[in-house]
Amino acid sequence: MRKKAASSQTSSCIEEAWNSHHQALRYYLLALCNNRDAADEILQRVYVKALTHRAQFCQLAEPKAWLYTVAKHEWIDELRRSTPDSQSLDTATAAPLPCHIDTNLPLESLAACITKALAHCTDEDADIVGACDLNGVKQSDYAQRHGLTLPATKARLLRARKRLRETLVAQCGIVFDEQGHVCCHWAIPFTE
Structure with a gap:
């Protein structure tokens, strides 16, 4: 009985964080990927990772930060998969992104x-x-x-x-x- 209650609490913890942040996270991924299907695929992988690490996820002080960090890493992994072996990730990310990133100001x-x-x-x-x-x-x-x-x-x-x-x-x-x-x-x- 206690195990079911704990499992229910971790599921609600994940659902609460997901419902609060998944739409903004999707916009973030759309800006990075500039491809709706790729963004949605990465979004699903982020959700699966949250579920996979449910016990640790529910202990996080900042679940939003964790979601964005995992999304960014998944996007980088996606770039690595789609970049030919002869090209480095640095070269692949040197192209301007649709996200308005300005490292100075x-x-x-x-x-x-x-x-x-x-x-x-x-x-x-x-x-x-x-x-x-x-x-x-x-x-x-x-x-x-x-x-x-x-x-x-x-x-x-x-x-x-x-x-x-x-x-x-x-x-x-x-x-x-x-x-x-x-x-x-x-x-x-x-x-x-």
Whole structure:
């Protein structure tokens, strides 16, 4: 009986993580592969690996990071399989990818996406993020202008940033590296 309960918990753990991240993961793979069938095949392999390693997967603090790491490795393996033996992986990956990867300053290429994402935020969120993060207004000055306490302003800005981040991940396909920095993104049309 305990074994069935443990198995049910690990299955629900995987399903929960998968339901939360598989769509964005698919967009990520589509951007890397530029081929729907290949992306879907890799996506299936990632899911199978999660199931295969279910006990360890459910112990992860960041299952999303694990899913993206496995997806990237599966994509690299796919490149190796499709690249002739005489060609190295470095040569194969030297061609520009459909994903907007800029190893120097990836955030610069997000300006248009951030503008579109802010347009989809509430007026309150767009105002505080625009003022404090984009225009450099000090949080204390923003609080004073809007009749808020500094802690209330900080909490409001934190919530607004979180909602903006969710919009950017969903609508712009932003992918974060292990340190939490933006590593790449791809343009996904905003839904109205």
